[in-house]
Amino acid sequence: MLSSHSWIDIRRRASKGLHYRYTGYLLFLVLMMYKLILLDHHLHISNMKLDQADYIIAVGSLLLISFWTFWLPPRGRLVSLTLLNLLWTGILYADLIYYRYFDDFITVPVLLQAGQVGSLGDSIRSLIHGYDLFFFLDWLIIVPFTAVMVFRKRRSITNGYLFPGEQRQQRHKRINRRLVTGTFVLILGLVMTFVPIKRASDTWAVGLFEGNWWNITLYNVTGLIGFHGYDIYRYGRDHLIGQPKLAEEEVNQVKAWFDAKRMKPSGSDAWFGKYKNSNVITIQTEAFMNFVVGQSIEGQEITPNFNRLMKESMYFSNFYHQTGQGRTSDADFVTHSSLLPLPTGSVFTRYADREYDTLPEILKEQSYAANVFHAYDSSFWNRTTMYREMKYDRFYSKKDFDMTDVLGWSLSDKAFLEQSLNEMDSIKQPFYSFLITLTSHHPYYVPKDARKLDTGAFEGTMFGDYLQSIHYVDEAFGQFVDQMKEQGLWDNTMLIIYGDHDNSIKDKADYEKFLGRELNALDMEQIMNQVPLLIRLPDGENAGVYSDAAGMMNVTPSILHLLGVSSEPYYWIGSHLFDEEPRLIPLRSGAFSDEKVFYLPSETAGLEGGTCYDLVTRQPTDIQACRDGYDETQKQLKISDQVITYDLLKQFKTQGGAETK
Numbered sequence: 325m326l327s328s329h330s331w332i333d334i335r336r337r338a339s340k341g342l343h344y345r346y347t348g349y350l351l352f353l354v355l356m357m358y359k360l361i362l363l364d365h366h367l368h369i370s371n372m373k374l375d376q377a378d379y380i381i382a383v384g385s386l387l388l389i390s391f392w393t394f395w396l397p398p399r400g401r402l403v404s405l406t407l408l409n410l411l412w413t414g415i416l417y418a419d420l421i422y423y424r425y426f427d428d429f430i431t432v433p434v435l436l437q438a439g440q441v442g443s444l445g446d447s448i449r450s451l452i453h454g455y456d457l458f459f460f461l462d463w464l465i466i467v468p469f470t471a472v473m474v475f476r477k478r479r480s481i482t483n484g485y486l487f488p489g490e491q492r493q494q495r496h497k498r499i500n501r502r503l504v505t506g507t508f509v510l511i512l513g514l515v516m517t518f519v520p521i522k523r524a525s526d527t528w529a530v531g532l533f534e535g536n537w538w539n540i541t542l543y544n545v546t547g548l549i550g551f552h553g554y555d556i557y558r559y560g561r562d563h564l565i566g567q568p569k570l571a572e573e574e575v576n577q578v579k580a581w582f583d584a585k586r587m588k589p590s591g592s593d594a595w596f597g598k599y600k601n602s603n604v605i606t607i608q609t610e611a612f613m614n615f616v617v618g619q620s621i622e623g624q625e626i627t628p629n630f631n632r633l634m635k636e637s638m639y640f641s642n643f644y645h646q647t648g649q650g651r652t653s654d655a656d657f658v659t660h661s662s663l664l665p666l667p668t669g670s671v672f673t674r675y676a677d678r679e680y681d682t683l684p685e686i687l688k689e690q691s692y693a694a695n696v697f698h699a700y701d702s703s704f705w706n707r708t709t710m711y712r713e714m715k716y717d718r719f720y721s722k723k724d725f726d727m728t729d730v731l732g733w734s735l736s737d738k739a740f741l742e743q744s745l746n747e748m749d750s751i752k753q754p755f756y757s758f759l760i761t762l763t764s765h766h767p768y769y770v771p772k773d774a775r776k777l778d779t780g781a782f783e784g785t786m787f788g789d790y791l792q793s794i795h796y797v798d799e800a801f802g803q804f805v806d807q808m809k810e811q812g813l814w815d816n817t818m819l820i821i822y823g824d825h826d827n828s829i830k831d832k833a834d835y836e837k838f839l840g841r842e843l844n845a846l847d848m849e850q851i852m853n854q855v856p857l858l859i860r861l862p863d864g865e866n867a868g869v870y871s872d873a874a875g876m877m878n879v880t881p882s883i884l885h886l887l888g889v890s891s892e893p894y895y896w897i898g899s900h901l902f903d904e905e906p907r908l909i910p911l912r913s914g915a916f917s918d919e920k921v922f923y924l925p926s927e928t929a930g931l932e933g934g935t936c937y938d939l940v941t942r943q944p945t946d947i948q949a950c951r952d953g954y955d956e957t958q959k960q961l962k963i964s965d966q967v968i969t970y971d972l973l974k975q976f977k978t979q980g981g982a983e984t985k
């Protein structure tokens with residue numbers, strides 16, 4: 325038992341400690357380091373381990389966000405440090421939630437879509453875990469402590485025994501000391517942050533800040549605070565400080581790449597124009613992944629209607645979604661513009677005002693009607709603006725539908741598809757109709773009365789719910805086909821169905837259990853990046869499984885090829901799917917696939933950092949087998965980014981036509 329004397333001693337020491345000039349600051353550093361490490365631990369990024377440089381950068385960046393607190397008097401410093409703790413804990417945690425769903429960090433463009441966060445409702449709730457409380461425990465002590473310190477009576481700091489002149493001198497001394505300490509901490513922060521980052525970007529992470537890197541790699545080098553600093557700088561550079569112009573030489577290189585691609589004549593094969601003037605209906609299906617196609621559970625097919633439709637359709641079994649942070653909007657963008665998504669944010673929200681050669685716009689020139697249907701808020705993903713730019717006649721959004729049957733986020737897919745088709749009855753033909761479904765959106769909850777599938781061992785899991793909701797959407801496909809037939813659209817309409825992106829369920833064990841086999845890294849990568857593509861031609865011809873690599877960027881050129889529209893005037897990265905030419909499909913992460921290999925990048929930069937898989941043996945092979953594909957992928961990603969950010973198509977078109985310089 326402590327005597328009252330020792331208690332007094334401890335309290336005296338504690339109070340002395342707390343008043344010690346640097347204690348609060350050191351506590352801030354320790355707590356924030358703990359949270360940064362905790363975050364890294366929760367991210368579970370494979371192949372990424374914190375090393376010495378990461379710790380140095382983390383401390384350095386903490387110094388950079390807080391050095392200025394030394395310039396304040398003690399109370400101001402305490403309040404500022406507490407506010408910094410609250411702010412950065414909030415940012416860290418928001419990043420963690422976002423990462424759990426999107427595999428990425430929040431960026432400025434994502435924040436500008438903040439209106440969407442509320443709509444994520446249930447999804448967000450399912451991403452919050454009980455043990456996340458560890459991020460906030462310190463607040464229980466820090467916040468009340470700061471409040472007490474701020475509101476308690478101000479202790480006189482006058483030194484009664486000093487003359488006024490000496491008091492002034494003391495004050496100046498204190499201020500000078502604060503200035504010097506703060507400046508020293510700033511310099512230390514700069515050195516600790518930028519020296520290791522520079523070293524990395526000069527060695528293993530060459531080209532880190534040139535734009536084609538995904539955010540996780542940036543984080544791997546800069547840490548979370550550095551990542552946000554760079555992201556803000558990048559956004560300011562691109563949008564606030566006036567758009568820098570791309571050097572003429574680079575513009576010419578981009579133009580030359582497109583011109584060389586255009587040299588190949590289009591229009592000489594039997595496919596070209598075979599379905600001229602047909603209607604086209606495209607259904608972009610929420611989170612519809614390829615691995616469920618043809619599969620059964622407890623003796624029931626997951627997608628019986630889709631499987632039946634495959635028998636009279638072209639089914640592309642190695643089709644990649646190619647999306648980035650813009651998810652559904654990226655799927656829409658890549659599919660309709662044949663360009664690639666951006667490394668950060670969504671093209672829809674960041675660059676809706678740029679010039680693109682989009683499918684609806686081109687079809688409008690061919691006297692088609694073009695309409696888009698999606699039973700959700702029209703502002704989501706900046707669709708209203710983007711669809712206006714894409715020249716759709718009309719965007720049928722939530723307010724245009726009767727909310728007869730609500731399921732998940734909005735109107736059920738069955739009601740949505742039915743009402744959209746009803747609407748098409750009064751649209752002049754030929755038409756292009758683009759439909760975006762929504763029921764099978766994360767977290768995939770389907771109410772009891774709509775559950776038709778026995779998901780067996782997956783009952784009650786998110787994976788089971790996912791299968792359930794895909795089964796529901798498949799039923800909606802079946803009804804849609806019947807209704808098309810009733811409305812007399814079956815024989816004069818091309819029907820295209822594809823999935824928009826993965827389902828954000830990343831646990832390999834679920835897929836192994838469902839597919840009944842062990843999966844390697846290549847299997848998982850393909851599972852997460854492949855969605856089905858089905859093209860049902862108006863006469864049901866050319867049905868079969870097409871296994872060559874294909875991607876969303878091939879869709880617009882393919883549709884237009886079948887409708888007899890030459891690709892020549894257009895600036896597309898992709899080409900149509902009906903020739904024997906080998907195809908390379910770049911993914912936003914820097915991965916790619918062609919007929920022979922699949923390249924999987926890692927957080928370590930450069931070709932050698934990744935793994936090259938042989939698609940026959942499905943095992944890693946000599947990295948050099950991926951060299952050409954790697955270079956071409958980097959080139960295509962860069963060209964697409966430049967076209968989007970510098971509005972190059974506008975430049976090319978005002979310069980006049982497609983002549984090469």
Ligand code: GP9
Pocket residue numbers: 650651652653700701704762765
């Ligand atoms: C909402 C829908 C969902 O309109 O497109 O978008 P997502 O969250 O899948 O990107």
Ligand code: MN
Pocket residue numbers: 610611651652824825
């Ligand atoms: Mn989606």
